[in-house]
Amino acid sequence: MTLHADLHVRRTGFELAMELSVAPGEVVALLGPNGAGKTTALRALAGLLPLDDGRITLDDDLWDEPPGVFRPADRRPIGVVFQDYLLFDHMSALENVAFGLRARGVGKHTARAEALRWLSTVGLAEHAASRPRSLSGGQAQRVALVRALATEPELLLLDEPLAALDAGTTLHVRAELGQHLSRYEGRTLLVTHDPLDAMVLADRLVIVENGRVVQEGAPTEIARRPRTDYVAHLVGLNLYRGTAEGTTVHLAAGGTVTTATPATGPVHVSFPPSAVSLYPDRPSGSPRNTWPVVVTGIEQHAHTVRVRLSPAPDSSAPTDLLTDVTTAAVAELHLTPGRHLWATLKATETQTYPS
Structure with a gap:
């Protein structure tokens, strides 16, 4: 089942009008400068912002089609990892991961057992009782990721998932995230401003400027033939x-x-x-x-x-x-x-x- 989204959202002085699709097992990166519409698109897909026009479907399952259909976030099969992770400070890592399962009606004992299994998959079983403030940035990112994955969502939304990490931690966590995403069978939309995150993690890039898609394709394709100054700057990397x-x-x-x-x-x-560097002779x-x-x-x-x-x-x-x-x-x-x-x-x- 492929996610299809025709997103139209109007705000004062701005309009998002873009089409987007994400297939099972695919990681799509949404890139663009500040104010391009990346966050608006993510919020619309998450059910946090209703469309003014267009529609969102997962195969035959209709999520949003104005004026009569709008399924809110808690009724969509999604998982979200935010830039600052939004872990509950008063809960342990285990309780944070179990929260989504409990919210979907899973019993307390089963939810905690499943949460511990997920923490084990990212090497954090020994930190199950730790509160978020005692975790490193990389550890908190992993807790947020498995909290989103524990409910087995059809769509995983990643909002600048590495932006809060320092440069030394980012390399390691980026590689770990790539490994987890390669095993995830659902659909992943990665919103990022970092071209390296996109090039490493995504199967396909969608570049957005001023609320419109200006280029999309495989990372190598985008790098070979940039179509705007922003894209050219974005892929300025070997x-x-x-x-x-x-x-x-x-x-x-x-x-x-x-x-x-x-x-x-x-x-x-x-x-x-x-x-x-270039030279005329060796x-x-x-x-x-x-x-x-x-x-x-x-x-x-x-x-x-x-x-x-x-x-x-x-x-x-x-x-x-x-x-x-x-x-x-x-x-x-x-x-x-x-x-x-x-x-x-x-x-x-x-x-x-x-x-």
Whole structure:
């Protein structure tokens, strides 16, 4: 059963008008600048905000269709994880997870047993009696997630689920969240402003600006062909999936990257275009990532020039490699499509984390 939503909500000076679908087992990320309509869309799907027009259905199950049909949040098969988690401070972690089950009529003993099972799946069984204020940010996020999943919702809504975490915690929790979502058989809508969260966690991106969908597709598709300045800025990142063997990552799309941090198994490797340098000849004392490349595209990007590169023959360079250079460098390097150059990337500029 696929969720279909034709969302029309009008407010003073703003109108949300977008169509959205989420299939079973799919993670869709809704991205856009502040005020684009992301939160309005989430609240409409959650049953916290009625539509002015349109309809929301889960297969043949009608949730909202003005003027006569509106099913409130407590009658929709949804789970929600908010940015600040909204855990009940006066309840233990166990009681927080059991709350949704109890609200749906599950007996106290059964609800507590099921809550403990869910906490065990995220490694928090020993914190079952802990109150939210004694949990770390990552632990609180996991409690909020299993509280939402415990009721076995048809639709999981994640509202900036990693925004409250510090940078050091985010990498680990993002990887954990990805693993949980890969096992979830329902539909997931992730609302985020972070392009890395979207690229790592989502199967499909939906970009919203001024209440309208401006682009949607697979992350690689969005990254290859941005259609607005916002999207171009959003995907200003080299991101690859691969398999790590120590400090060498064999990329799924071809090529290898040497990283500073050893790892094993499926990983993501990311680095900004600014970390990639170009030379007319192979540089002496090169970093470990030194590749012969071919220029395949050049475009003005804000105050720099975005250069797209492909591996030269017999090169181990990543595919669709992006770098940003100055306008002066365009002239100095004689940058034109088809030009052969050398690209370098310092291993210390890369980030590697579990996929």
